[in-house]
Amino acid sequence: MTSTNPFFSPSTLPYELPPFxxxxxxxxxxxxxxxxxxxxxxxxxxxxNPEPPTxxxxxxxxxxxxxLLDRVSKVFFNRASSDTAPGIQEIEAKVNPALxxxxxxxxxxxxxxxxxxxxxxxxxxxxxxxxxxRLLERYHTRFVRAGAELSEEGRERLKxxxxxxxxxxxxxEQNLFADTKAAALVLDSPEELSGLSADAVAAAAANxxxxxxxxxxxxSLKNFSNQSELASLDDRAxxxxxxxxxxxxxxxxxxxxxxxxxxxxAERAALLGYENHAAYVxxxxxxxxxxxxxxxxxxxxxxxxxxxxxxxxxxxxxxGLEDFSAWDWAxxxxxxxxxxxxxxxxxxxxxxxxxxxxxxxVFHAAGxxxxxxxxxxxxxxxxxxxxRVFEVFNADGSPLGLYLGDFFxxxxxxxxxxxxxxxxxxxxTGRKPVVVNNLNVAKPAEGEPxxxxxxxxxxxxxxxxxxxxxxxxxxRHPFFSGTAVPRDFVEYPSQxxxxxxxxxxxxxxxxxxxETGEPMPAELVxxxxxxxxxxxxxxxxxxxxxxxxxxxxxxxxxxxxPGDAEEFEAAALKEAGLALPAIPPRxxxxxxxxxxxxGYSAGYYSYIWSExxxxxxxxxxxxNGGMRRENGDVFRRExxxxxxxxxxxxxxxxxxxRAPRIEPLLARRGLTG
Ligand SMILES: [Zn+2]
Numbered sequence: 001m002t003s004t005n006p007f008f009s010p011s012t013l014p015y016e017l018p019p020f021x022x023x024x025x026x027x028x029x030x031x032x033x034x035x036x037x038x039x040x041x042x043x044x045x046x047x048x049n050p051e052p053p054t055x056x057x058x059x060x061x062x063x064x065x066x067x068l069l070d071r072v073s074k075v076f077f078n079r080a081s082s083d084t085a086p087g088i089q090e091i092e093a094k095v096n097p098a099l100x101x102x103x104x105x106x107x108x109x110x111x112x113x114x115x116x117x118x119x120x121x122x123x124x125x126x127x128x129x130x131x132x133x134r135l136l137e138r139y140h141t142r143f144v145r146a147g148a149e150l151s152e153e154g155r156e157r158l159k160x161x162x163x164x165x166x167x168x169x170x171x172x173e174q175n176l177f178a179d180t181k182a183a184a185l186v187l188d189s190p191e192e193l194s195g196l197s198a199d200a201v202a203a204a205a206a207n208x209x210x211x212x213x214x215x216x217x218x219x220s221l222k223n224f225s226n227q228s229e230l231a232s233l234d235d236r237a238x239x240x241x242x243x244x245x246x247x248x249x250x251x252x253x254x255x256x257x258x259x260x261x262x263x264x265x266a267e268r269a270a271l272l273g274y275e276n277h278a279a280y281v282x283x284x285x286x287x288x289x290x291x292x293x294x295x296x297x298x299x300x301x302x303x304x305x306x307x308x309x310x311x312x313x314x315x316x317x318x319x320g321l322e323d324f325s326a327w328d329w330a331x332x333x334x335x336x337x338x339x340x341x342x343x344x345x346x347x348x349x350x351x352x353x354x355x356x357x358x359x360x361x362v363f364h365a366a367g368x369x370x371x372x373x374x375x376x377x378x379x380x381x382x383x384x385x386x387x388r389v390f391e392v393f394n395a396d397g398s399p400l401g402l403y404l405g406d407f408f409x410x411x412x413x414x415x416x417x418x419x420x421x422x423x424x425x426x427x428x429t430g431r432k433p434v435v436v437n438n439l440n441v442a443k444p445a446e447g448e449p450x451x452x453x454x455x456x457x458x459x460x461x462x463x464x465x466x467x468x469x470x471x472x473x474x475x476r477h478p479f480f481s482g483t484a485v486p487r488d489f490v491e492y493p494s495q496x497x498x499x500x501x502x503x504x505x506x507x508x509x510x511x512x513x514x515e516t517g518e519p520m521p522a523e524l525v526x527x528x529x530x531x532x533x534x535x536x537x538x539x540x541x542x543x544x545x546x547x548x549x550x551x552x553x554x555x556x557x558x559x560x561x562p563g564d565a566e567e568f569e570a571a572a573l574k575e576a577g578l579a580l581p582a583i584p585p586r587x588x589x590x591x592x593x594x595x596x597x598x599g600y601s602a603g604y605y606s607y608i609w610s611e612x613x614x615x616x617x618x619x620x621x622x623x624n625g626g627m628r629r630e631n632g633d634v635f636r637r638e639x640x641x642x643x644x645x646x647x648x649x650x651x652x653x654x655x656x657x658r659a660p661r662i663e664p665l666l667a668r669r670g671l672t673g
């Protein structure tokens with residue numbers, strides 16, 4: 001076993017791309033077990049070193065430790081998200097609590113902390129350069145936040161809490177996966193799907209076949225409350241069924257888990273000396289204090305609700321319905337968009353063919369702004385046949401890293417879109433970055449083109465912004481690599497990359513009809529931008545409602561019982577002025593995986609927080625002549641290449657020349673009134 005497990009030695013493939021062709025399910029668990037054992041032994045050796053602590057024999061030694069564990073973790077968790085299987089889920093359920101216990105064993109090693117604390121106390125006398133000094137400070141903070149200053153008894157309590165939290169998060173995620181699958185709508189005839197495009201109907205038929213319902217039509221649920229089909233299904237009763245199926249996810253299986261997770265996190269925060277979990281989380285974010293977050297959210301709610309109410313009135317009037325409801329919103333919004341702005345979002349899709357958007361849009365923009373070029377490497381194998389591998393080069397032809405694209409939805413993939421790092425850049429290890437983007441584009445029938453919606457085009461540019469953050473990383477220590485920045489900063493570079501979607505010179509390049517090659521008519525583009533502003537009320541409110549829910553769950557004090565999940569949720573929305581029956585939160589609590597399973601607890605505010613920086617940065621590009629290599633070079637040098645190696649807000653101010661301003665965000669979202 002030892003000699004054949006591909007995780008046990010570094011990959012010999014270009015860029016240390018994991019040897020996916022050799023990796024099988026039975027390799028994961030032994031690699032995790034040995035990886036944790038090796039890492040623990042390495043950290044214990046650092047702690048037991050008889051020499052007095054130095055930066056090199058303590059901090060750098062820790063940076064070099066845990067290689068095997070890192071290799072298997074990156075591959076496994078990517079696989080668990082994008083191509084899971086019953087066996088993978090079993091491993092996940094075993095490994096998550098083991099990893100939480102392992103992290104505690106490292107961070108709560110008293111001898112190790114004594115060395116870090118001693119170095120930290122003399123940090124200004126060690127002759128460290130800026131990155132090394134910051135690394136030492138970050139290690140100290142990380143250990144303190146992980147409980148290193150607690151008494152022996154406190155440390156034991158913390159370990160028990162961490163284990164229960166890890167277990168409950170895994171259960172939440174697995175229940176949600178099962179529930180989402182089970183809540184798919186199975187329909188008998190294509191007539192029921194009236195309103196959907198022919199290829200969407202074909203995709204529903206293919207989906208049915210894949211799920212064992214040959215000859216039927218299956219609408220599988222995607223992450224959000226609002227399902228994309230709601231915009232076009234003519235049958236109002238079916239729209240209602242679809243939305244209710246979506247909103248009902250997790251109500252029976254995850255209600256108790258959300259309450260338990262919130263209570264456990266509150267208890268852990270109190271143990272670590274914080275008023276609540278949100279205070280604990282944001283102390284280490286750019287926001288700093290819960291008040292800063294509350295103040296931004298409460299500032300945005302009234303104008304966003306006013307916009308949404310105007311939109312609701314217009315839609316209700318257009319529909320002529322006495323009981324205009326949540327399941328009518330997207331449908332009538334589409335009709336009004338068509339009537340008022342002459343925009344038919346379905347008619348736009350033929351101009352957004354996936355491969356063209358990728359090469360002539362996303363890659364082209366990265367070429368214009370940063371001088372990058374891309375070569376597909378069919379000789380390099382991904383973890384699934386749908387995965388494509390591209391080698392990325394700098395303007396001078398030097399190799400930068402690998403970019404993997406996994407764009408299609410499948411039953412084994414979780415919803416949403418995201419970026420993962422498979423190999424972290426670091427000068428210390430000599431590694432170049434390997435990153436992957438995952439999307440959930442419906443896979444077209446054999447031989448048909450994959451046509452994207454406008455939202456999916458945006459998502460592709462967004463996720464590629466995260467990929468650039470990983471690819472441009474130019475740091476010494478793995479701790480700081482790529483996207484290892486505070487969560488309320490990490491969405492900033494990805495949002496900035498969305499600006500190229502509608503830049504005329506980029507759009508003209510990629511938005512061409514997949515059959516005729518005709519460019520998308522210029523006036524359609526202009527109308528599209530106008531139409532984008534219509535609907536901002538809805539989008540801002542559904543987002544804020546989710547952010548407020550996250551905040552409410554994570555500002556409860558220790559010992560407070562949140563009671564029933566649904567009642568807690570309703571009360572939180574009402575209190576924030578966001579209980580609009582026609583606009584459900586983007587996620588309801590029981591399927592809010594971001595905060596109950598994926599590490600965004602007390603962090604969903606990050607998207608709008610980062611958008612302040614994003615909108616201000618778009619202004620900077622405009623002020624400086626837009627899409628110019630010089631601008632890209634500055635943004636890359638000052639921001640994208642730095643990872644976590646500098647204070648993020650200092651990096652922003654260094655590049656922007658001042659602190660961020662909120663006005664560009666308010667203008668963009670129509671919130672100035
Ligand atoms: Zn993102």
